[in-house]
Amino acid sequence: MTNGSAAMLRRKAGWIAVLALFLTSCGRAEREREREAAVEAARVATVTEIEQALSQALDLTDREADRANDILSPLPVMTTAQENALRRFLNASHVARARELGVRVADRAARDSLVAAGRLVQLEDSTAHWIVRPGTSPTYMVPEVPALLEELGRRFQERLAEMGLPPYRIEVTSALRTSGRQARLRGRNPNAAAGVSSHEFGTTVDLSYAAFAPPSERPPEILAGVPAEFAPHVERLVDLALESVSGRKSRELGAIFSRVLLQAQSEGLALVIYERQQTVYHVTVGRALGN
Numbered sequence: 001m002t003n004g005s006a007a008m009l010r011r012k013a014g015w016i017a018v019l020a021l022f023l024t025s026c027g028r029a030e031r032e033r034e035r036e037a038a039v040e041a042a043r044v045a046t047v048t049e050i051e052q053a054l055s056q057a058l059d060l061t062d063r064e065a066d067r068a069n070d071i072l073s074p075l076p077v078m079t080t081a082q083e084n085a086l087r088r089f090l091n092a093s094h095v096a097r098a099r100e101l102g103v104r105v106a107d108r109a110a111r112d113s114l115v116a117a118g119r120l121v122q123l124e125d126s127t128a129h130w131i132v133r134p135g136t137s138p139t140y141m142v143p144e145v146p147a148l149l150e151e152l153g154r155r156f157q158e159r160l161a162e163m164g165l166p167p168y169r170i171e172v173t174s175a176l177r178t179s180g181r182q183a184r185l186r187g188r189n190p191n192a193a194a195g196v197s198s199h200e201f202g203t204t205v206d207l208s209y210a211a212f213a214p215p216s217e218r219p220p221e222i223l224a225g226v227p228a229e230f231a232p233h234v235e236r237l238v239d240l241a242l243e244s245v246s247g248r249k250s251r252e253l254g255a256i257f258s259r260v261l262l263q264a265q266s267e268g269l270a271l272v273i274y275e276r277q278q279t280v281y282h283v284t285v286g287r288a289l290g291n
């Protein structure tokens with residue numbers, strides 16, 4: 001083989017190597033483009049799926065709120081007779097019952113001693129039947145109070161269910177007040193008891209009739225298909241939608257709850273004052289459940 005022929009073979013081999021490298025690079029680039037296209041397609045599909053799930057959740061939320069609003073719209077509000085029936089037992093009756101079932105709490109030291117002895121317990125901030133309004137403290141009560149709230153909340157939700165309404169919860173706005181705190185409150189709140197208050201004995205709570213809390217659990221069909229990381233946000237939207245209805249229809253919901261309180265009062269379970277200067281029911285334990 002001549003030197004020229006050998007050189008030509010080497011050039012051909014080099015061209016073949018370059019061509020192979022070029023084709024390999026093209027193949028890699030093509031595969032990379034295909035991979036990127038697949039990733040983008042998956043991303044778009046995921047985004048679309050999330051958008052559809054969120055859209056469906058919002059539609060169901062609006063429907064649930066609209067349904068509750070439609071049910072409540074034609075309902076009657078409290079009559080004057082019902083309001084007066086919830087004012088039969090005024091402060092003196094509440095204090096007398098409080099002295100029987102509770103113990104007057106002078107200050108924090110006395111409260112802490114009673115908690116340690118088990119004579120006072122702390123209300124849970126949120127249950128299936130009630131919530132404690134944020135900032136309401138201290139929330140220590142005699143053990144009969146949580147039992148009463150659970151019974152009232154259960155009866156309230158049973159009535160709501162019979163009407164096809166969501167299980168709204170009652171809202172505790174005030175609980176135990178030490179004697180010192182009650183005295184300070186008396187100086188700035190004309191609705192505070194002029195003398196001794198049953199709030200000082202851990203037997204009494206104030207329950208709002210202007211606000212009812214959304215259910216502790218949201219309808220499962222609303223959250224179906226919603227990614228876990230978005231679920232808390234959707235839950236909050238559900239709460240806001242139902243809170244909006246309860247705010248607009250608080251008088252109607254209050255009328256339903258008032259009938260629950262009237263029945264409980266007739267059974268001796270509770271004493272109630274329907275307050276007018278503040279939008280609350282002043283509720284004192286009447287007797288221990290089961291007695």
